[in-house]
Amino acid sequence: MRRESGFTLVELLVVFAIMALVVGLVPMAFERMRDSAQYRDTLRSMMSEMRVARSRALATRSETRFVVDLSQRSYGVAGDQGHSLPESLAMRATVAGIEVQGQEAAIRFFPDGGATGGSIEVVRPSGTGARIQVDWLSGRITQEALLP
Numbered sequence: 001m002r003r004e005s006g007f008t009l010v011e012l013l014v015v016f017a018i019m020a021l022v023v024g025l026v027p028m029a030f031e032r033m034r035d036s037a038q039y040r041d042t043l044r045s046m047m048s049e050m051r052v053a054r055s056r057a058l059a060t061r062s063e064t065r066f067v068v069d070l071s072q073r074s075y076g077v078a079g080d081q082g083h084s085l086p087e088s089l090a091m092r093a094t095v096a097g098i099e100v101q102g103q104e105a106a107i108r109f110f111p112d113g114g115a116t117g118g119s120i121e122v123v124r125p126s127g128t129g130a131r132i133q134v135d136w137l138s139g140r141i142t143q144e145a146l147l148p
Contacts, residue, residue: 035124038086042122043130043143045083046075050107050134050141053077057109064109066134068093068120071103075120078106085122089129092121107134115139121146 050066056077057064065078068091075091076082085091093105095118100106108116117136123129127148134141 061111065106090123
């Protein structure tokens with residue numbers, strides 16, 4: 001008895017079904033992974049920019065502002081090139097009244113290490129996110145989770 005080598009039609013159909021499932025799921029997983037990476041990168045860069053502003057105020061012995069432009073969806077140290085907020089994220093700011101000018105809010109860092117204080121919230125489409133807080137007395141920058 002001679003046996004032919006090869007694949008049966010059922011085996012090929014199973015392989016094609018698995019491939020179709022994988023091809024259908026990969027874009028959704030990639031989109032979710034990309035959104036998470038953008039969220040984490042935004043938080044890291046925002047905290048980094050705040051630390052730069054605080055360090056610059058201490059080093060130059062002059063006030064330095066961290067600015068959030070809600071209409072332009074950007075943030076950064078005043079006078080430097082800003083960073084854009086990804087489309088999938090929203091931003092809210094709570095700062096001292098004297099630091100609000102139109103759609104622009106700022107946290108001012110002082111040469112003694114203090115700040116005007118405030119918080120910036122970065123919110124994902126799901127309603128979760130993070131709040132970056134600046135202590136007015138010490139200028140310390142902390143992050144906490146926001147629940148929906």
